[in-house]
Amino acid sequence: MTDTSSPARPGISMEAAQRRRARMAEKMRIGKLVRTLVTPEGAEIHLKLATVAERAGALLIDMAIQWAIVIATLLGLSYMMAAMGFDNANVAFAFWMVFYFFVRNFYYIFFEIGQKAATPGKRALGLRVAARDGGRLTADSVLARNFMREVEIGLPLQFLLMGGDQLGAWMALLGLVWSGVFLFFPVFNRDKMRVGDLLAGTWVIKAPKATLMTDITAVVTAQAQASRYAFTPEQADAYGIHELHVLEDVLRQSSPEIKQQVAERIRGKIGWQAAAGETDLGFLEAYYAALRRRLEQRMLLGERKADKYDTRAKP
Amino acid sequence: MLKSYRFREEREADWRKLDLILTRAENSGVKALSDAEMTALPQLYRQAVSSLSVARSISLDQNVVTYLESLCTRAYFFVYGARTSIGERIMDFLRRGWPEAVRGAVWPTLLSFLCLAAGIGLAFILCLQDMEWFWTFNGENFFDGRNPDATVEYLRSTIYTNEGENGQSELAAFSSFLFNHNAQISLFAFALGFAFGIPTAWLLVYNGVSLGSMYAVFWQKGLGYEFTGWLLIHGVTELFAIILAGAAGFVIGGAVAFPGQKTRIASARASGQKAATMAMGCVVMLVIAALLEGFGRQMINSDVLRYAIALTSLVLWCAYFYLPRTERQV
Numbered sequence: 001m002t003d004t005s006s007p008a009r010p011g012i013s014m015e016a017a018q019r020r021r022a023r024m025a026e027k028m029r030i031g032k033l034v035r036t037l038v039t040p041e042g043a044e045i046h047l048k049l050a051t052v053a054e055r056a057g058a059l060l061i062d063m064a065i066q067w068a069i070v071i072a073t074l075l076g077l078s079y080m081m082a083a084m085g086f087d088n089a090n091v092a093f094a095f096w097m098v099f100y101f102f103v104r105n106f107y108y109i110f111f112e113i114g115q116k117a118a119t120p121g122k123r124a125l126g127l128r129v130a131a132r133d134g135g136r137l138t139a140d141s142v143l144a145r146n147f148m149r150e151v152e153i154g155l156p157l158q159f160l161l162m163g164g165d166q167l168g169a170w171m172a173l174l175g176l177v178w179s180g181v182f183l184f185f186p187v188f189n190r191d192k193m194r195v196g197d198l199l200a201g202t203w204v205i206k207a208p209k210a211t212l213m214t215d216i217t218a219v220v221t222a223q224a225q226a227s228r229y230a231f232t233p234e235q236a237d238a239y240g241i242h243e244l245h246v247l248e249d250v251l252r253q254s255s256p257e258i259k260q261q262v263a264e265r266i267r268g269k270i271g272w273q274a275a276a277g278e279t280d281l282g283f284l285e286a287y288y289a290a291l292r293r294r295l296e297q298r299m300l301l302g303e304r305k306a307d308k309y310d311t312r313a314k315p
Numbered sequence: 316m317l318k319s320y321r322f323r324e325e326r327e328a329d330w331r332k333l334d335l336i337l338t339r340a341e342n343s344g345v346k347a348l349s350d351a352e353m354t355a356l357p358q359l360y361r362q363a364v365s366s367l368s369v370a371r372s373i374s375l376d377q378n379v380v381t382y383l384e385s386l387c388t389r390a391y392f393f394v395y396g397a398r399t400s401i402g403e404r405i406m407d408f409l410r411r412g413w414p415e416a417v418r419g420a421v422w423p424t425l426l427s428f429l430c431l432a433a434g435i436g437l438a439f440i441l442c443l444q445d446m447e448w449f450w451t452f453n454g455e456n457f458f459d460g461r462n463p464d465a466t467v468e469y470l471r472s473t474i475y476t477n478e479g480e481n482g483q484s485e486l487a488a489f490s491s492f493l494f495n496h497n498a499q500i501s502l503f504a505f506a507l508g509f510a511f512g513i514p515t516a517w518l519l520v521y522n523g524v525s526l527g528s529m530y531a532v533f534w535q536k537g538l539g540y541e542f543t544g545w546l547l548i549h550g551v552t553e554l555f556a557i558i559l560a561g562a563a564g565f566v567i568g569g570a571v572a573f574p575g576q577k578t579r580i581a582s583a584r585a586s587g588q589k590a591a592t593m594a595m596g597c598v599v600m601l602v603i604a605a606l607l608e609g610f611g612r613q614m615i616n617s618d619v620l621r622y623a624i625a626l627t628s629l630v631l632w633c634a635y636f637y638l639p640r641t642e643r644q645v
Contacts, residue, residue: 039395040395043368100495105598116341143594147595150506207389207392215376216376
């Protein structure tokens with residue numbers, strides 16, 4: 001679509017060009033995490049891979065939940081023991097040990113094998129596990145990716161806690177470096193796979209639930225104020241798709257002060273004289289509708305105007 | 316009026332209907348859906364997917380495209396996802412997946428068996444020649460006093476449970492501790508296979524060594540026959556499980572080290588799932604072993620009966636894993 005390598009266009013200040021380049025680089029970085037899945041119907045779905053940070057966050061949440069479960073049951077058990085007078089404490093403890101093992105190893109499996117294919121931690125961050133080939137996530141895969149966790153997290157932890165004399169410490173350090181390869185595996189591959197993911201043929205994608213909001217242009221058409229805000233083609237051509245999307249965000253979620261500032265800037269840029277009784281919100285919505293109409297028309301003709309500096313396709 | 320707005324207005328109701336069905340299915344399972352919803356689902360899904368590709372090319376409404384993207388992803392995973400219940404999955408694992416995975420890994424199983432046997436044999440022979448080896452292998456405090464310095468009477472008392480002895484609850488705790496230990500070791504043996512199977516082999520030999528050296532202690536005191544019974548009543552299941560866990564590790568290690576025609580990643584993936592099934596099976600076996608240990612061993616004090624149970628369990632496991640069975644047509 002837009003190539004970042006092209007030289008600065010005439011009429012762009014140094015600062016603006018720098019900002020634009022940074023924006024493009026960020027877009028490319030995000031683009032690198034997007035994988036295209038072609039459904040059997042032949043349609044494309046874009047899957048966004050979860051970043052390492054998101055996965056680490058999900059893991060921390062899950063570990064906190066696991067510890068909460070383990071400690072809560074231990075406390076509950078000892079309370080019950082105390083209430084019943086220390087009878088058969090060993091048997092109770094035996095059951096708790098087995099329970100601990102299953103929480104430690106099967107917590108992830110239990111949740112990922114279900115319909116949502118995500119642990120509570122993953123769900124909180126909008127992540128889910130999916131098969132890399134786009135097929136169904138089998139139980140075997142879920143088992144494989146989670147049994148590997150022992151090596152990825154358990155092993156470095158063990159080496160970390162291992163100490164002792166000089167030789168022991170060196171061995172521990174060596175082991176730590178070696179097992180660190182497993183721990184930091186996701187950082188070093190394109191698909192952000194853990195060793196478990198690699199072995200199970202899975203990856204973790206970000207699939208948050210989005211809500212459908214009302215179309216901003218609906219307000220404009222409903223109010224039938226089109227005559228009030230009649231923008232010339234030049235005015236509607238002042239911006240590109242990037243600015244349209246920023247404007248959409250501004251309209252959907254920002255405060256009145258920001259809306260006012262944005263409205264002032266747009267008015268200044270397109271040379272619009274505010275009429276009496278014109279609100280900032282009304283102006284922005286009307287301009288949004290005009291800009292989107294214009295850009296969508298051009299898009300139908302195969303011209304994507306990426307941003308306001310994009311002058312390759314003259315109107 | 317904008318084209319993209321009209322486009323959205325015409326289809327929005329269907330999108331929302333699909334959204335509702337998916338939310339219900341995600342929250343309360345497939346069973347919560349009515350027949351009408353089930354029939355409507357594929358149709359709505361296809362519509363949403365085609366809406367998405369149209370929206371990408373005609374609409375610049377970010378929210379609509381993001382929403383459709385998320386809706387289609389959810390719908391895709393639901394429509395093409397696994398629809399089997401957890402019960403069906405477990406039955407499939409027991410009936411087909413597990414024995415098939417074990418049957419498919421005969422050579423790794425033999426290799427794993429050899430590693431463990433080598434560890435046992437080595438430690439046993441070395442310890443019989445010179446008991447100092449026991450301390451080398453096991454350190455000072457090991458198996459609560461079951462070491463070369465113990466008397467024959469003490470060792471014998473650890474093998475049998477006396478009448479009226481109130482150690483039942485302690486033993487239960489001990490066997491659950493052992494289960495934890497063994498199961499964790501098994502999962503480790505599986506997972507470490509990824510490093511070309513070398514740590515797995517070491518783990519197997521090491522476990523063999525500690526078993527072999529203990530065996531030597533009892534053997535030297537003339538308790539070999541009794542100890543074997545004590546060990547094997549659950550040990551057949553337990554050792555078999557550890558051998559299979561090692562085999563699972565070797566399956567992965569072999570696939571990573573020698574991918575053959577496939578790429579390394581594809582090869583690891585193909586074998587990883589089978590190996591994971593085996594590892595899961597090991598946990599099941601270890602649960603059974605722990606039950607045999609915690610209850611069977613404490614209640615049965617006859618050597619003959621212990622041997623009989625050991626032999627029966629061996630025959631049953633072998634039959635379950637290796638007996639050829641007719642594939643049922645699906």
